Amino acid sequence: MRDERMQGKDGKWVRPHPGPFIWNGIEKEQGVFSWEETDKYVSYAQDHNQKTLATIWPHANWEQKSCNRKKARSPFGKRFTKYLSKPCSMENYKNFLIKLVDRYDGDGNNDMPGLTKPIKHWQIMNEPEFKMFFKGKEEDFVEIFNFSSKLIKSKQKGAVIVMAGAAGMFPENKRYWKSALPKIKDHFDISAIHHITPPDGKCDKEFWVDEFSDLLKSLDINKPIWVTEAMTGKCRVIPTYINAFANGAEVIIDVGINAPGMKMGKGARKKLNEFIEEVDGFKSMKLISKKKAEFTMADSSKKIIDF
Secondary structure (H helix, E strand, O other): OOOHHHOOOOOOEEOOOOOOOEHHHHEEEOOEEOOHHHHHHHHHHHHOOOEEEEEEEOOOHHHHHOOOOOOOOOOOHHHOOOOOOOOOOHHHHHHHHHHHHHHHOOOOOOOOOOOOOOOOEEEEOOOOOOOOOOOOOHHHHHHHHHHHHHHHHHHOOOOEEEOOOEOOOOHHHHHHHHHHHHHHHHHOOEEEEEEOOOOOOOOOOOOOHHHHHHHHHHOOOOOOEEEEEEOOOOOOHHHHHHHHHHOOEEEEEEOOOOOOOOOOOHHHHHHHHHHHHHHOOOOEEEEEEOOEEEEEOOOOOEEEEEO
16 A cells, blocks of 8 residues: 555455554454554455455454463564464454454445445465464464354355465475365365465466366366466566466465565566456456467457567
């Protein structure tokens, strides 16, 4: 919100990161809720017809201090929480989560004043296999995730739960998710993979979607796949997007022009923007050759993209 280049496009999906849906930012002390920043974000998104994927962060400084949790290095600086462990009390977390969903669910009861575009898509936590975002064991993540999903679904009709994004498909990611996914598979609607390149820009030419899809199939999980953090690195932008779609991605959310890491060149950014305008909202797509893809649009028309 502080950088206009990172505010997202009108009428498109946006995933604010870390976003304003942080327990620590909303309930700064027990029982005292401040909605100003969150409301400001939600108001901007609905004014620009954006569809929000909200990331829920289940950490609050006061709550974690109550049972002497160890501090963690914040991945987002002073505006984030100093703690990343499992809540001391799931009852405390439940109270926050109920109020969060209640404010933005659009049911007319206790909603944000002026709410016209409710939030329905909730991504519970982020890359839990990395200690950078969660200081807890796998079983702690599973407990928080399933608890949150059940509560949201019970409180909001039509809520869509998105899996905490997997941080790639390196061997350590695969090990973690091979174990964790069977334990949460009944509690999410959309699976999620991230593709963030290292400083040298090394990349996977399908945003990991092919390997992630294979992992899901091996675990008998049949869920839509979203790339909720997409960074191209040295890979060519349009072929990478098309290959990801061809391997099963339904939605791809770019990390944005000012995200940390290897920047997308101006030429590549221009190509991506043109590609978005040409095929966004397509119904289906297929490769018709190694360098040609056919997109079927919402009105059943066909568009051929050479890449």
